[in-house]
Amino acid sequence: MSVIEQRPPEPTALEGVAHATWAGQAQGLQQLSVWRQSLAPGAGTPPHQHDCDEVVICLGGEGELHADGQRQRFGAHSTLILPRGRVHQFVNVGAQPLETLGIFGQSPVLTRQPNGAPLALPWLS
Amino acid sequence: MSVIEQRPPEPTALEGVAHATWAGQAQGLQQLSVWRQSLAPGAGTPPHQHDCDEVVICLGGEGELHADGQRQRFGAHSTLILPRGRVHQFVNVGAQPLETLGIFGQSPVLTRQPNGAPLALPWLS
Numbered sequence: 569m570s571v572i573e574q575r576p577p578e579p580t581a582l583e584g585v586a587h588a589t590w591a592g593q594a595q596g597l598q599q600l601s602v603w604r605q606s607l608a609p610g611a612g613t614p615p616h617q618h619d620c621d622e623v624v625i626c627l628g629g630e631g632e633l634h635a636d637g638q639r640q641r642f643g644a645h646s647t648l649i650l651p652r653g654r655v656h657q658f659v660n661v662g663a664q665p666l667e668t669l670g671i672f673g674q675s676p677v678l679t680r681q682p683n684g685a686p687l688a689l690p691w692l693s
Numbered sequence: 694m695s696v697i698e699q700r701p702p703e704p705t706a707l708e709g710v711a712h713a714t715w716a717g718q719a720q721g722l723q724q725l726s727v728w729r730q731s732l733a734p735g736a737g738t739p740p741h742q743h744d745c746d747e748v749v750i751c752l753g754g755e756g757e758l759h760a761d762g763q764r765q766r767f768g769a770h771s772t773l774i775l776p777r778g779r780v781h782q783f784v785n786v787g788a789q790p791l792e793t794l795g796i797f798g799q800s801p802v803l804t805r806q807p808n809g810a811p812l813a814l815p816w817l818s
Contacts, residue, residue, distance in 0.1 A: 569760040569781060570774045571767045574750070591748040591796075595774045599724075599746040599798025602772070621724040623716040625699070625794070635694040645699045647727070649720045654694060669750070671716075671796050673724025 570595065577606040581690040584611025584660075592675040592693050601677050601693050603670040607631070612659035616687055617652075619678035624648040625669040630662030655682045695720070702731040706815040709736025709785075717800040717818050726802050726818045728795040732756070737784035741812055742777075744803035749773040750794040755787030780807045 572595070577586035585607060592601040607613070607629075615634070626646040633640045633648055635656040642648060643662075650656055652673070660666035677693040680686055697720070702711035710732060717726040732738070732754075740759070751771045758765045758773060760781040767773060768787075775781055777798070785791035802818040805811055 569758065569763075569765070569776070569779060571758060571765045572772050572774065574770045574772050590750070590772050591774060596776065597746050597748070597774070597798075599777070600748055600796060602748050602750070602796060621722050623722070623725055623727050625715070625727070633694065633696060638694075640694070640696045642696045647697050647699050647715050649695045649697065649716060649722070651694070651721065652724070656694060669794075671725060671727060673722075673798060 574604070577604050584608035585613065587691050589691055589693055594692060597675045599673065599675070601672040601675040603672070603693065605668050605670060607658065607660040607666040607668070609660050609663055609665065613657055615655050615657040615682050617655045617680050617682065618672060619652060619680070620673035621652045622650040623671040624650065625671065627667040627669060629660060629664050629666035631666045632659045632661045634659065699729070702729050709733035710738065712816050714816055714818055719817060722800045724798065724800070726797040726800040728797070728818065730793050730795060732783065732785040732791040732793070734785050734788055734790065738782055740780050740782040740807050742780045742805050742807065743797060744777060744805070745798035746777050747775040748796040749775065750796065752792040752794060754785060754789050754791035756791045757784045757786045759784065
């Protein structure tokens with residue numbers, strides 16, 4: 569049992585993507601990972617998928633979820649349900665940073681390109 | 694893929710415990726559950742354990758984690774790491790509501806008393 573500090577997201581090698589892993593393999597977890605991210609205005613993630621279920625809690629900003637050939641808007645007070653193995657992409661469509669908490673059903677989080685090839689990420693999950 | 698609204702916690706049959714399930718079996722998830730809870734000043738959960746790992750993100754207030762025979766203080770900006778099968782209890786030791794996001798590595802969340810007997814909860818997880 570441990571109590572740890574929530575660190576703010578820090579810039580990464582992915583342009584416009586700031587990240588902090590709040591919980592994951594470094595804390596001995598195998599079933600869960602929690603990522604705190606901040607996406608700069610105009611920035612987006614690449615299209616990708618995970619080997620586990622994901623829930624995104626939006627904390628602020630205005631985003632668009634691109635998935636299943638559709639675009640869905642979301643913002644503060646939105647929760648996104650992203651079943652495993654489904655390709656998705658987030659884009660910040662607002663003027664402020666898009667602040668999110670990404671929750672995953674495994675640790676480390678296995679992330680793949682749309683064609684299924686592994687996608688290496690510049691942080692420890 | 695779905696975008697849903699974050700509902701505020703509502704009073705439950707457990708005194709001082711307000712709850713909203715933000716993600717879980719109702720959304721088709723098996724690997725994850727996310728609970729938004731608010732604990733009134735002076736209130737606490739009973740001692741309990743889960744069959745899955747848990748991560749608690751504290752959003753506000755001042756709490757105490759009772760586990761492993763110790764008491765650890767936590768507050769806004771704290772993350773709690775609670776490995777599966779370890780008995781724990783939360784108590785609000787502040788003057789304001791203790792606001793938390795509870796993240797679990799299964800859905801539904803199997804909750805037990807310290808002796809291992811199942812503990813029924815008054816919400817759908």
